[in-house]
Amino acid sequence: MTTTEPGLVGSPLPLDALASVPKSDAPQKPKDYTSDQEVRWCPGCGDYVILATIRALLPKLGLKRENITFISGIGCSSRFPYYLETYGMHSIHGRAPAIATGLATARPDQSVWVVTGDGDAMSIGGNHLIHTLRRNVNLNILMFNNRIYGLTKGQYSPTSEPGKVTKSSPMGSLDHPFNPLSLVLGAQASFVARALDSDRKGLTEVLEAAARHRGTSFVEILQDCPIFNDGSFDLLRKEDAGDHLIPVRHGEKIIFGDDGQHCVIRSGFSLRVAATAEVDEADIIVHDAHAEDPSYAHALANLSSQDLEYTVTGIIRQVRRETYDDQARAQVAAAKETAPSDLQSLLNGSNTWTVG
Structure with missing residues (x-):
């Protein structure tokens, strides 16, 4: 069965990423996805709540556990495959996307997940x-x-x-940081989202949408490291967090704050935050995650600031386009249909020469 979801850009494609993944015959619970391995992260690490959220999400997808694979690189987050009762692979630093590409291309019956960190993904694994x-x-x-x-x-x-003062930058880091959302939008990502580890509801919604998106989904999860970077996202968890968090939902006006006192409006080619009471309601941006032109998504991503004064969460962009693995399998099938019927013809190929 193929369809194009309402509002999503692109030609008719399979209904979702899970269309060809075998479904479980019986209802599942989070404990069905809990392995026998002892979870070994530091107390207070944000990885715990992310793990619990994913364990709760997987039963909702209704897939056979043997048709789900988690692949990780190197880092604290990369322990993930050990703690889930699915197939998994703890792979090489930065190379998890390459390994996952091979699996997704060869096995369309698998729901393939890459778990990585900001160092693993954006340093050695950037390419x-x-x-x-x-x-x-x-x-x-x-x-x-x-x-x-x-x-x-x-x-x-x-x-x-x-x-940033660290062991490798005792006088403060001189590096200008990546904005992960801007980076992946520049790489033409078809699904881009962000969530906060402590926001179980928002994280679950984003993860489920990502799981069903046909194509590469990228989800940035802001997560606390209580040992080496404790409190780095505390501004987004305090009583006045509503003044800094900008949750977006497709088709809804971008209004935020505990009393809806803030909103997002256009400012030239960019976006800016304004006081809701001081602008015309018609000027408030209506979030369009399905816009084919990525310039709006870029503007929204750049609204997020490194000092966390404003941090956009939710699904930033979700569009449809052809996937590499679907095209690769179609190309292989076409090659088989036109391949020579005997070995000698295959070896000769289409270009031969006679030397006189």
């Missing part, structure tokens, strides 16, 4: 990340962003704020 997004392989990338190297004991990462 693998952008090319996976560019190709739009049918898999999910979850990037845990704690803005620090945790496993290697507290060096600054590609997302650390300028001036």
Whole structure:
């Protein structure tokens, strides 16, 4: 069965990423996805709540456990495959997207997930990340962003704020950090979202949408490292967090704050935050995650600031386009139909020469 979801751009494609993944015969519970391995993260680590959220989500997808695979690179987050009762692979630093690409292409009956961190994905793994997004392989990338190297004991990462004092930058980091959402949008990602680890409801909604998106979904999860970068996202968890968090939902006006006192409006080619009471209601932006032109998504991503004064969460962009693995399988099938019937013809190929 194929369809195009309302409001999504692109030609008719399979209903969702899970259309060809075998379904479970019986209802499932989170404990069905809990492995016998002892969870070994530092007390207070944001990984715990992310793990619990995913364990609760997987039964809702209704898939056979043997048709789900989690692949990780290197880092604290990369312990994930050990703690889930699915197939999994703890792979090489930064190379998880490449391994996942091979699996997704060879096995369309698998729901493939990549679990990575800001160091693993955006430093040594940067090239693998952008090319996976560019190709739009049918898999999910979850990037845990704690803005620090945790496993290697507290060096600054590609997302650390300028001036960050760490073991590798005792006088403060001079590096300008990546804005992960801008980076992946520049790589033509078809699904881009962000969630906060402590927001179970928002995180679950984003993860379920990512799981069903056909193509590469990228979800940045803002996550606390209590040992080497404790409190890095506290501004988004305090009583006045509503003044800083900008949750977006497709088709709804971008109004935020505990009393809806803030909103987002256009400012030239960019967006800016304004006081709701001081602008015309018609000027308030209506979030369009399905816009074919990525310039709006870029403007929304750039509204998020490194100092967390404003942080956009939710699904930033979700569009349809052909996936690499679907096209690769179709190309293989076409090649088989036109392949020579005998070995000698295959070896000769279409270009032969006679030497006189």
